[in-house]
Amino acid sequence: MAKSSNTLKLKFDSARQFAPAPESKSAATIKPRYELFINGEFVKPLSKKYFATHNPANEEKLSEVADANEADVDRAVKAARAGFKVWSKMRGKERSKYIYRIARMIQERAREFAVIETLDGGKPIRESRDFDVPMAANHFFYYAGWADKLEYAFPNRQTAPLGVAGQIIPWNFPLLMAAWKIAPALATGNTVVLKPAETTPLTALKLAELIQEADLPPGVVNIITGAGATGAALVNHPDVNKIAFTGSTDVGKIIQRAIAGTNKKATLELGGKAANIIFDDAPIDQAVEGVINGIFFNQGHVCCAGSRLYVQESVYDEVVRKLKDRLETLILGDPMDKNTDIGAINSKEQLAQIHKYIEIGKKEGAEMFTNNCKLPGKGYFCRPTLFTNVAQSNRIAQEEIFGPVLAIQSFRTDDEVIEKANNSPYGLSAGVWTDKGSKIFNLTTKLRAGVVWANTFNQFDPTSPFGGYKESGYGREGGLHGLLPYLNLQ
Amino acid sequence: MATSTIKKPQSKIKSTNGVQAKQNGHPQAVKPTDDDRLKVLKTYKIYVGGQFPRTESGRYYVAQNSKGEQLANVCLSSRKDFRDAVGAARGAQGGWAGKAANNRGQILYRIAEMLEGRRAQFIDELMQQDATKQAAEAEVNIAVDRLIHYAGWCDKFQQLYSSVNPVASSHFNFSVPEPTGVVSVIAPQDSSLIGLVSVIAPVIAGGNTCIVLGSYSKPLCAVTFGEVINSSDVPGGVVNILTGKVAELAPYFADHMDVNAMVYCEADAATTKMIKEKAAMNLKRVITYTGKNWITNEGQSPYLIMDTQEIKTTWHPIENIGGAKAGY
Numbered sequence: 052m053a054k055s056s057n058t059l060k061l062k063f064d065s066a067r068q069f070a071p072a073p074e075s076k077s078a079a080t081i082k083p084r085y086e087l088f089i090n091g092e093f094v095k096p097l098s099k100k101y102f103a104t105h106n107p108a109n110e111e112k113l114s115e116v117a118d119a120n121e122a123d124v125d126r127a128v129k130a131a132r133a134g135f136k137v138w139s140k141m142r143g144k145e146r147s148k149y150i151y152r153i154a155r156m157i158q159e160r161a162r163e164f165a166v167i168e169t170l171d172g173g174k175p176i177r178e179s180r181d182f183d184v185p186m187a188a189n190h191f192f193y194y195a196g197w198a199d200k201l202e203y204a205f206p207n208r209q210t211a212p213l214g215v216a217g218q219i220i221p222w223n224f225p226l227l228m229a230a231w232k233i234a235p236a237l238a239t240g241n242t243v244v245l246k247p248a249e250t251t252p253l254t255a256l257k258l259a260e261l262i263q264e265a266d267l268p269p270g271v272v273n274i275i276t277g278a279g280a281t282g283a284a285l286v287n288h289p290d291v292n293k294i295a296f297t298g299s300t301d302v303g304k305i306i307q308r309a310i311a312g313t314n315k316k317a318t319l320e321l322g323g324k325a326a327n328i329i330f331d332d333a334p335i336d337q338a339v340e341g342v343i344n345g346i347f348f349n350q351g352h353v354c355c356a357g358s359r360l361y362v363q364e365s366v367y368d369e370v371v372r373k374l375k376d377r378l379e380t381l382i383l384g385d386p387m388d389k390n391t392d393i394g395a396i397n398s399k400e401q402l403a404q405i406h407k408y409i410e411i412g413k414k415e416g417a418e419m420f421t422n423n424c425k426l427p428g429k430g431y432f433c434r435p436t437l438f439t440n441v442a443q444s445n446r447i448a449q450e451e452i453f454g455p456v457l458a459i460q461s462f463r464t465d466d467e468v469i470e471k472a473n474n475s476p477y478g479l480s481a482g483v484w485t486d487k488g489s490k491i492f493n494l495t496t497k498l499r500a501g502v503v504w505a506n507t508f509n510q511f512d513p514t515s516p517f518g519g520y521k522e523s524g525y526g527r528e529g530g531l532h533g534l535l536p537y538l539n540l541q
Numbered sequence: 542m543a544t545s546t547i548k549k550p551q552s553k554i555k556s557t558n559g560v561q562a563k564q565n566g567h568p569q570a571v572k573p574t575d576d577d578r579l580k581v582l583k584t585y586k587i588y589v590g591g592q593f594p595r596t597e598s599g600r601y602y603v604a605q606n607s608k609g610e611q612l613a614n615v616c617l618s619s620r621k622d623f624r625d626a627v628g629a630a631r632g633a634q635g636g637w638a639g640k641a642a643n644n645r646g647q648i649l650y651r652i653a654e655m656l657e658g659r660r661a662q663f664i665d666e667l668m669q670q671d672a673t674k675q676a677a678e679a680e681v682n683i684a685v686d687r688l689i690h691y692a693g694w695c696d697k698f699q700q701l702y703s704s705v706n707p708v709a710s711s712h713f714n715f716s717v718p719e720p721t722g723v724v725s726v727i728a729p730q731d732s733s734l735i736g737l738v739s740v741i742a743p744v745i746a747g748g749n750t751c752i753v754l755g756s757y758s759k760p761l762c763a764v765t766f767g768e769v770i771n772s773s774d775v776p777g778g779v780v781n782i783l784t785g786k787v788a789e790l791a792p793y794f795a796d797h798m799d800v801n802a803m804v805y806c807e808a809d810a811a812t813t814k815m816i817k818e819k820a821a822m823n824l825k826r827v828i829t830y831t832g833k834n835w836i837t838n839e840g841q842s843p844y845l846i847m848d849t850q851e852i853k854t855t856w857h858p859i860e861n862i863g864g865a866k867a868g869y
Contacts, residue, residue: 206701307821311815311818312814501853501854502854503855505855507858510712510714514714515708515716516704520853521801522824532702
């Protein structure tokens with residue numbers, strides 16, 4: 052009922068005094084050391100090297116994992132090639148049941164996966180529990196059902212799997228990205244070698260244990276850990292038929308160049324700098340919530356984060372005031388606490404990167420506003436931050452920060468905001484807030500982005516194709532369209 | 542460099558009474574009668590932004606057939622010509638993509654009509670470029686039919702490749718194909734007409750605009766097809782046609798930052814590698830067609846339209862009223 056002009060400011064002091072509600076670490080078992088998962092077994096790396104993975108919320112070592120070198124990659128690819136002979140010939144309905152089995156087993160162990168995801172990556176337990184893990188299970192469940200229905204998917208064409216897929220995933224949604232990569236590859240009859248990010252390898256290795264228990268034929272899924280060099284070895288391996296990569300645009304370009312002289316196919320899901328647009332007829336409170344979710348979900352470590360906000364001039368002051376008020380209520384702290392909204396930044400390097408951009412923003416003349424909350428004494432944390440008085444040419448409005456930093460600009464007309472929104476090399480996602488349906492569809496068709504959220508933001512579903520335009524990459528993940536990158540049509 | 546004087550093949554230059562016209566003579570030197578008039582020779586220019594300029598470089602080459610007969614002076618297009626064409630294509634893209642699909646279909650149909658009306662000219666050009674009469678007639682027929690095939694797809698392929706996605710949350714969620722934008726195309730080099738038509742049609746049927754490099758060795762139909770396009774209600778800039786050398790222009794086709802996708806139809810491995818490497822600069826989509834026999838039905842398919850499309854997914858919440866959850 053309250054009119055936007057006379058809403059009361061919440062009392063933040065009391066709001067932050069929630070009693071701690073920590074999730075128990077005992078829900079998960081983490082081994083002191085993990086080996087490489089190749090050919091259905093955990094094997095010691097030929098490199099004989101291991102590296103540590105830490106909890107970014109307290110900088111404590113959680114475990115150590117193998118550092119796969121070129122020889123290890125070769126072993127994994129050979130196993131996947133051998134596995135392909137079995138897997139690609141298996142009847143679709145049998146493949147289907149294996150994948151369903153994985154989905155069910157993830158659901159059974161959801162709590163354990165959620166705890167490990169939060170410990171290893173720093174994201175709030177509420178997000179791992181309610182988003183990452185159930186979505187990962189659903190992704191397997193969705194694609195499982197495609198395995199025996201491929202002949203219906205592409206009219207007038209026969210489908211054939213590509214072979215061995217080399218898959219490289221980022222640290223922002225470790226288990227979910229593994230699911231996005233593995234599920235469609237298996238459903239279409241390919242085998243995989245997956246490399247999780249070096250800062251968040253644990254849930255992928257936990258998934259390897261689960262896949263071993265699910266009794267998948269050896270070599271169908273191989274999971275190897277390592278850093279950039281391991282990824283490069285996988286991309287360059289001559290017996291890999293397909294590269295699926297989610298990560299930065301810079302690395303995506305390196306991959307396209309690296310495979311230029313080969314017949315390898317690629318799907319690249321890369322960076323973004325999404326425009327989130329609020330028109331003056333939008334439901335403002337709902338829009339403010341959407342903007343907060345759009346940029347601060349997962350500490351802003353989201354390639355499709357709504358990091359550029361455009362507000363129509365007549366509601367600019369109101370929106371900015373409400374955003375500041377809302378931002379002050381966000382609870383930053385222990386990711387394992389169920390009250391926490393903003394968890395830990397994934398790594399020291401990423402925190403430095405975000406700080407660098409905050410300094411650039413200030414130097415460029417933008418005005419900064421942050422939540423005044425106390426930062427925990429240990430771990431990598433960054434207060435949710437917004438910048439006003441931003442120019443379109445400012446680096447904080449052009450470059451992907453991958454952190455909880457929002458750049459706000461105003462606009463007057465539809466044409467102006469369309470031009471500003473599209474003025475980016477990226478094109479992954481965008482958001483539109485207005486009550487007017489005809490305006491929504493005018494905008495959604497003109498915004499050059501692969502996913503457009505109207506009066507909502509950061510929604511995902513296994514049935515919904517996701518992927519970018521322009522320098523945000525190519526290929527789709529999710530839905531029927533997500534099958535195509537793993538198939539040859541004949 | 543070639544000489545500027547061109548010896549035209551007989552079929553083209555001969556006047557109706559069999560007397561060889563003097564090419565460099567003054568027009569007045571020939572009697573202006575129906576039986577004995579000097580033929581007007583065609584200047585083969587490039588087609589950019591709805592106009593027919595000469596290459597800005599002032600360079601040209603002489604197209605010859607296998608008998609060594611000189612057919613025409615043809616523009617040797619430059620990097621600058623390509624850049625101008627990209628500007629024209631970008632300028633035309635929004636308007637072309639924004640046209641009703643039905644309207645795009647009518648315009649493609651119109652291209653087919655205009656091509657049909659110029660059958661004789663294209664058959665003549667194909668024959669000058671070594672085709673037999675029978676092969677030339679077949680190629681023109683198939684080119685016309687191919688345009689009509691794609692005219693029909695303009696408002697149909699979207700329905701084949703779109704989806705309403707049954708998401709678990711209360712949202713209306715759908716995915717549709719959209720044009721990728723500006724597409725640079727190196728047309729099949731061994732074909733003068735059917736290759737060119739087969740690669741232009743799916744790109745523009747899907748709402749893209751394009752810059753196409755015609756066949757170097759058989760360039761006549763590319764230029765004449767530009768005239769067909771120009772008289773078919775296709776807005777200027779939607780199709781831009783250049784003539785010139787693949788080796789010279791391919792790197793620019795691949796690395797221009799305002800081109801969204803590139804189509805390459807040759808099997809040359811080194812060039813393919815170069816194109817993919819340069820295309821990485823702005824993550825251009827690279828589509829290669831090798832070993833396709835364009836004269837057959839494998840040269841047409843809605844999947845070829847989809848090669849230069851992006852899938853856009855749109856979400857909108859659904860209100861929940863009255864107990865049961867709304868959904869699709």
